[in-house]
Amino acid sequence: MGMKFLMRILTAALALSITAPALATEADEGLTLKGEPRIAMLYISPRNDGGWTQAFDEARLKLEERLGHRIQYVESVPENASSIRPAAERLIQRGANIIIGTAFGYSDTFEDLARRHPEVAFLNGSGTTNSRNLQSFYGRTYESQYLCGMAAAAASKSGRLGFVAANPFGQVNWTVNAFALGAQKINPDATVTVIYTGSWNDPVRERAAAAALIDRGADVIGQHVDSPTPQIVAQERGVFGTGHHRDMSEFAPAATVCSSVWVWDRFLEPELENIFAGGWKPQLDGALLSMAEGGTDIACCGPAVAEEHVSTIMAAREELLQGNKRIYQGPLYDRNGTLKIADGELPSDGELWQMDWFVKGVITQQ
Template identity: 70%
Template sequence: MLSKRFPRMSVALAGAAVLLSAGTAYAQAGFSLSGKPVIAMLYYGPKNDGGWTQAFDEARVKIEAALGQKIQFVENVGEDASVIKPAAERFISRGANIVIGTAFGQSDAMKDLAAKYPKVAFLNGSGTTNGPNLESFYGRTYESQYLCGMAAGAASKTGKLGFVAANPFGVVNWTINAFALGAQKMNPNATVNVIYTGTWNDPVKERAAATALIDQGADVIGQHVDSPTPQIVAQERGVYGTGHHRDLRQFAPKATLCSSVWVWDRFLVPELKKVIAGNWKPEPYGAFIPMSGGGTDIAGFGAAVPADKVKVIQAERDAILKGKQVYAGPLKDRDGKERVAAGAVLSDADLWKMDWFVKGVVTQK
């Protein structure tokens, strides 16, 4: 995900920990378009980046088919308001009345635009600002990463897993912990060594991290970074991996066991239909989408995951779709501190600020 989309995230997540789950509420009378719907999208990066932006572009094609209309888009809209606002206003001047952003760093500009253009509907993937005509949305990636962890645990011969992560933020830490919990469901003794690259998209650093983890004995490499490099390295070294953002079998068909994939069309199609139908009511604290609502899913499985284990993973997927919680108690961290009591579920606010790890996770820089 996120490359320079999150330049201020180390600071922002302290507040953003509750923005999507506990933002500023407002009176909702419902929003209705004035005129025929015209949709435009602001892509953070190039549409063929292999990860975050490409997942949005692939969703766009499906949304067009579902709604029966073309969607305008522009690539490489960064996080500077001086770029974001003119791009959006160019579309609005041409008649767009639904604008979809795709980056955390577009949040403030989206808020300003929503205030300036109250008759335009704004949605923003991975954003943190919301309002009467603005809704940010993000997926509960820990659900699909938990399932990928199960695949990793099932395929591993040693129980030693590695994970290439970008930054030690809540949205990454919850995927690491979920990956570990999934692996341990299949192998209670599984461990996960983590190396943070310090950046969301740096193939050189990702290669170095994946190589180091394999050298340390990991025979499956998980990831929460933008590029497919960890999967490519896994294939080169004759081990396995699990992908993030998209089905990374495209890049490493022999190595990739499964991937946590974005399925934005499953959320955006019904949400856009609400906007088009009239009286749309954006979630006042943003939409934090479960797998059942079209946030993420899994794609796979590789041949290294035994058929009987695939059935177990699919059964767990079905349970999550029916409401099973990954972070249900009792749950302790690796230091023995209780994080979730028996019968309780970790709150959304605690998910966003997650700075702890479950047993079996070893973090390195």
């Protein structure tokens, strides 16, 4: 028994010594596609959802025109392996060698798919997994939401702002805090009351949350949920709002004064060109994109924002686009007065992803 066990270890070690250099060389050389690029996308919701997925679909259309490649897509693929895997496998069987996902919940399945299909390049928006042929990417939405907070405070008469949020995850909490910090740049006494819906896209809950915030005195409604419902409710109730994912003034022109918008084509176009060129090497810690790097931007500003404030907002936007402004540079304290980011310090990306605290003026409610 002992000798057999030892032989198995020696055999495994020998195999590893033979294959490891080959694997290292393959990783060092990067991924080169076999054949012409064939791109496909998996959407978590319908392509005309008015928010997150529609922003990806609009980027798809721009990419088709600029790159000269048709991009297939599959709509409404839920965040579970039993849905993701067959959808991706069918696309690969049909010849797709670049798969772009659009959901946090695709992360683990994409990691497994990338391992099973080393010849295919995988990208995943808002994902958390990365490998030699998989790169996740997301944007520093706190930058554009900071600007939306400035616009919200400029449009508000009361200084009481509401915010409809999806889930209390780090990438949602960082938008809430940034929205509050931006608002307080215009009105130091501004407050932001937050209601979490527990879902990325649930128009019924979003409607209820927006209405509850307005009933409690909010006269501007911000959001980090997928649908434009909070903006529609704001318009129905005669208050203002700030959208997320896309320019939501399309749905509530009288209410929406600013929107945090994705500009995925600015990132995906050069990234896809790198894949086309061969030797593609993903960032193994993922790509967290600033406004300067093609993550987000804003559509601003509605007539409810005075011209003097528009100038201030656009000046801050320009600083962000040039990479000259940091939203979370210390000193920053939480709402209990505890120092969270020391003077002159910047949080790591890991600390941002784990953000579970709120700045002064943020009121969280269920």
